[in-house]
Amino acid sequence: MKKKTLVPFVIFLLGICLVSLIVYITDTHENEQRHITAQLNATTYGERIKTEITDGIEITDALKQILISENGEIHQFETIAENLMSDSIESVQLAPNGVVTDIYPAEGNEAGKIDLINDKDRGEISCYARDNHTIITQGPFELKQGGYGIAVRNPVYLKDQNEQEYFWGFTIVILRVPDIFSDSIHALSDFGYEYSILKTDTPWSNIYKVVYQSDEQINHPVSYTFTIGNDNWKIEVTPKSGWRNNTLIIIISGIFLTIILLLTVLTRVWLVAKEHRNKYKILAHTDSLTGIYNRYGFDELAEKMISKNPQIHFVAALLDIDDFKFINDIYGHGYGDRALKSLADSMKAFFPSNALLGRNGGDEFGILLPNCTFEEADVQLQQFTKLPKTFSCHGEKHAFYISLGYAEYPTFASDRSQLLRCADAALYEIKLHGKNGCMAYREGLQSGVRKQLGFAFKDISEHLPGAFIIYRADKEKDELFYANDEFLHMSGYKDIDELFRLTKKRFRNLIREDEQQQIESSIWEQIDSGNENDYIHFHLRKADGTYLSVLDHGRIVESQQYGKVFYVLFMDWEDMHIRYSDKFSG
Template identity: 85%
Template sequence: MKKKTLVPLIIFLLGICLVSLIVYKTDAHEKEQRHITAQLNVATYGERIKNEITNGIEITDTLKQILISEDGEIHQFETIAGNLMSDSIESVQLAPNGVVTDIYPANEKEAGKIDLIHDKDRGKISCYARDNHTIITQGPFKLKQGGYGIAVRNPVYLKDKNGHEYFWGFTIVILRVPDIFSDSISALSSFGYEYKISKTDAPWSDTYKVVYQSDGQINHPVSYTFTIGDENWKFEVTPKSGWRNATLLIIIIGIFLTISLLLSVLTRVWLVAKEHKKKFQILARTDSLTNIYNRYGFDEFAEKMIQKNPKAHFVAALLDIDDFKFINDIYGHNYGDRALKNLADSMKTFFPSDALLGRNGGDEFCILLPNCTFAEADIQLQKFTKLPKSFSYHGKEHAFYISLGYAEYPTFASNRSQLMRCADAALYEIKLHGKNGCMVYREGLRSGARKQLGFAFKDIAEHLPGAFIIYRADKEDDELFFANDEFLHMSGYKDIDELFRLTKKSFRNLIREDEQQQIESSIWEQIDSGNENDYIHFHLRKADGTYFSVLDHGRIVENPQYGKVFYVLFIPLKFFVYGNPMYYWMNFSSCRTMGIIEHLPFYFIGCISLLIVGGLIMIRKEIK
């Protein structure tokens, strides 16, 4: 009898423990998934809201360009403003010298003509826009016709006859709230989210003011921030039903407390897994670093696009970062990743929304432009190639460059694979012609056969038989970039970090203190005289603070990223002894740079020795 009671009790208690564990795990998982989904939605619709506001602001840019082109005059203002109006625009205004004089529509005129610079409510922020050459937004404020509005003021600057810039005034647009971003918030509401849009009171303020929000409660929201002009905006969302799925928890408890509902629980788990599988399929097509398609996703969608419109024209482009291996070796992979992400962000910003963007892997990216010929794409791709690109390293911006090759379907290719091979051939052709450029595929380029473009920087640095360093050639602020293992071993530094730390990344600190001024003067005298390839003799600092005599062979080159750069090879003078002809040659080279006349006899001895050795070699060849 006890067994019949105890066993069911134990099973029941174990069942309660199992239910508790399952409930806990399910709750944590659902919260995580809701946060992930909410984060994706807030980022997607936050960016849409930013674009919708920016589209409204572009009206002021249009008026500004007209004013600049017409030297401060704008004719037929009402006609132009009428063409720029939309349902989300309350009015368009001009304010020469900060005083509103022209307003469209006309029924707003009397109420809106104010001196923005001296107005107590608008003066401070208007002066900020004028003095800082930046667009400002102010609001929200009540509109007479009902609802709320945000004023956008865009300062306009012209040049007088002497070429001096002066403040003309403002181009202004009043945006209706929430009409300007109604599509985005309507979509979010239908997806079951509460939302709030807020902005800073002023560019100099950290206090946020609500622009528009839904009626429900905002609890523990996820947010997305963006900047318009010098002002920060924040978009926050939270699920209407909260972060916890209480209904699911009740169902699971009921199912696992009764044996009869166990199959229903397993079925629900299978359905949830199937739903998650779709999400993971999306993630499988996306590059995690750049948030654009990976190679698998790009190839799949490119194939579908071309098959769907086989008679349409497409332009495919392949591009990569020039000397990306150098960026990774010098700055590290984290900063290489920054360069990749910045390049992807510039692609997303520059190319239209219907363009297909992908990352093939490494530093290679791909683009597919639909309904486009190579003649139409040429200006666009040339412009993107020349667009400045950079990444931040220790507070400084470092530029990098790209090479791009492109081809057209169906002019040069009958399918996607062949199209990409043609673009690949054009890319590597531009690589062979000096990089940092853009080239269209043409007949005669070999597709699918990549040529050897060079060795990896690391391979050269490790295997070059000599000690060398690379540093920026700057009289006031030189900077060490690199030293190979041979140099570190020769000078006793355990690694490049110790070299940078002890020298403060300065070549000057490798020279013995009493020689620094003389050596630097000699180096720059050579350069200023047009000699960019010569020898210098000095005493080099070792890691332990001692010095030894070296001869350096320096060459200065113009680098597109860093300006003038020194490549320096070091030779310890202990390797050259009396009796070796090279010793006398090196001493003569030292004489040229140090001005030591007493080395001249060594030069003549060295020359005679070289002639004798050369003669013996010739005689030996003749005898053979």
């Protein structure tokens, strides 16, 4: 009693310690990841903001190059400035000798015509730009038109007749804040960040001044610093939800606490229910799809049954579904599973309760009938083999068939292993003689005949030298079943699913519309008259909607599963015409 209580309690305590460690590691890792991600975003959008401001600087550079090339003059300034304007630019200005004389747009910007060199607020930084040959940014400052702006001043230098450099003045762009970097701040906001954009108040200062920031205060941000001209800029970001992912911590804690509680409960249940292990052992011996024994369970129980009663007679039968791979290829593995379950259900319903039933793997099943001789089992197994077997697909029932081989112990075998080998030999003997039948083992049969059946339908179809399809031979409703790779390649369909989708699984939809009635009539006239389907020429619809001139040769056969079906081989008409005309002309 103490063990049943103590062990779960110890597991619970150890689990709590483990959960605490996992939560700590997860929290630390998540915090680091959030810092790394935030730093990447700060770097990315810091560089983007730098680029956006640099785009404004390029406007001053463009004006500067015109001034240099035109020896200090700009003709049609308004036209040039108008072409340089964008949504984030408030105005473009010229300041010869540091005095703003030209502004575009002029309306509403009259107050901007000032002497920058001698202005109280702008003089010192403007002189710095002039004397150090460097671009400077100043702001943000309130605009007369409303909002805020940043001034970009680019000093211009010309050469006199003696090739001596002199200061001409400034080319200036006023950038609207936050319009100039709206894309970046919107992206940061969408990604769940609070942000702040700052710049040094002057090129010679280390004090940063906020240019623009989000509504909420940011705590413990990561930052990225970049330089424009001689000004230092900085962007700071922090997640809106903070650096700790509380939701993740709660989820992980909840999941692992639940697991620990479940583990504790399951441990107690396991300790209490030791006596019920046989039940779980049965589950380990059962095939999950069919509900009967799996191979391990079947072999183990068959061994025990024969070993326990070595004097009585047993009949072992092995059976499988004929052309099961074809069912999987045509209908898909889901419907193949339905066929397997249907077969297992019919076995459970047909055979007595003392019969051992198992699925040995794939589509192969085993039956062991205790206290039974060959004569007693023969009629029963023959009846089961002939019993109709079907599976449902899209509301329709499709028939399938089985092959079955059986052998008797101890007449032909001294143990379980040899008994099943004999049954296996009988099974594959019936496979070699047309399938859909039942055969008893007899002396001389070899289980090695498996090797003679080593060709799979897919292997054959993929390597046949020609393009072919299989479809239901029905005048009213033909149905495509299969097309090999060569046909798909010739007609431009990427796979059989695309072929089925674009043709609605109808052969007639592969024929050009104006030829459909004639071609179908021609095919059925030949069939009804008792002749083999002769060569027929028509235009085959390809995947891209174009048509390929083809020659087809079909043969109608009777399939146990699908009734009458057409096997049709296709040849490229033009290719044959060219090839054989060249051959015979030579």
